[in-house]
Amino acid sequence: MEKIIVRGGHRLSGTVEIEGAKNAVLPILAAAILPKKGRTVLTNVPILSDVYTMNNVIRFLNVEVGMDEKNKAIELDATGKLSYEAPFKYVSQMRASIVVLGPLLARLKHAKVAMPGGCAIGSRPIDLHLKGMEALGAKIEQHDGYIEATTTGLVGANIYLDFPSVGATQNIMMAATLAKGVTVIENVAREPEIVDLANVLNKMGANVKGAGTETIRIVGVEELHGVEHAIIQDRIEAGTFMVAAALTKGNVLIKDAIAEHNIPLISKLEEMGVLVQEEEKGIRVIGPKELKPIAIKTLPYPGFPTDMQPQVSVLQLVAHGTSLLTETVFENRFMHLEELRRMNADFKIEGNTVIIYGSAKLNGAQVAATDLRAAAALILAGLVARNITQVTQLKYLDRGYYKFHEKLASLGAEIKRIDDVVEKQDYRLMQHSRK
């Protein structure tokens, strides 16, 4: 079994580089289904297991996909005859695969996509995606664990989303690019990743306006063409390193991080006493001697991101005083805290709020990640825990972080990633280095 072993107590310092955003590249790979002409070349692509999974999904649909890991680029060609079915085998590995529904429907008038199901952070229905497709004129049937959508031709419509779902906004936006007439989607998600997708679609020849605001207006076009595009920086990876710096009383420059994408996080870090400076080369984060407690409530963008909630909960655990953490986006995103209890965390869950008692003297323990950001949170806790923390279930970490332990090690953390074969030897080495 692979695990990350970390010995706490080291201040992080130096410069760290951030990858392209997972949550931007995944829908953009789905968008590469749309162009009937030309190749699409994506750069600044993060090398993550989710990206390989999405590549497999669209390869199965007969899109040609060439991944160039060295240059962090992907070349895509969807000009051949495409297939309309995204099977369970791939969709079950990653919920985000549901965003192929809209592009397939737009391009082929037919899509059959396995139901993605929920995950460890809660039930994750897709009713808003389907409502949008139906409004555009698709007939939806659900059978044998699949959603089958057919249309004689999508037609623009006015759509109001009951909740600003990121995936539903992306799916409807992509479907509407090739629909006849005008589509207006209200109460849409406003995340930077939505804006990145809209930029790609517009480069492809679509007419999408308003991305980043509450209303998106799309005028359908006849066809789209391939483009070149560099994926935006990952604000959640950047945020995770900001937390690492704050937690370890460190001084870290997060290179090329975009402050505007992380305003709620930065403002909460400042409230805790962390110094956050925008510099020419990125964002510098300097941790204080003592963190102050804070109240946090997750919300759709531009509110505090749910994808930073587990990491920030570790700051709250060690802050001096009682903090509150309210999760409003997902119904079950506190599982990392139960693992952190093994490390001496003290908190009480009341509905969707956690009372975090703070001033924790975290102790190293063996803990297991339950999802992607839980994995990051447990490793962060290990950075400030006494003795050794061992984190397993790294498949979750690899979904969203590239060389996480190497980046932390380059900043001064005592951290290793090992498998069973070298485990005993490396573990002994770490024990030894302590003496």
Ligand SMILES: CC(=O)N[C@H]1[C@@H](OP(=O)(O)OP(=O)(O)OC[C@H]2O[C@@H](n3ccc(=O)[nH]c3=O)[C@H](O)[C@@H]2O)O[C@H](CO)[C@@H](O)[C@@H]1O
């Ligand atoms: C690949 C990707 O970009 N993933 C992000 C995306 O996920 P994802 O697109 O799945 O998240 P959504 O914004 O759709 O989901 C947010 C909430 O809306 C609910 N909902 C969603 C769709 C729907 O049809 N019906 C419904 O009720 C979900 O159950 C959840 O409670 O946004 C989330 C919220 O910022 C992030 O945590 C994920 O990292």
Ligand SMILES: C=C(OP(=O)(O)O)C(=O)O
């Ligand atoms: C929840 C996340 O991703 P996904 O929607 O892909 O599960 C995440 O990135 O934290």
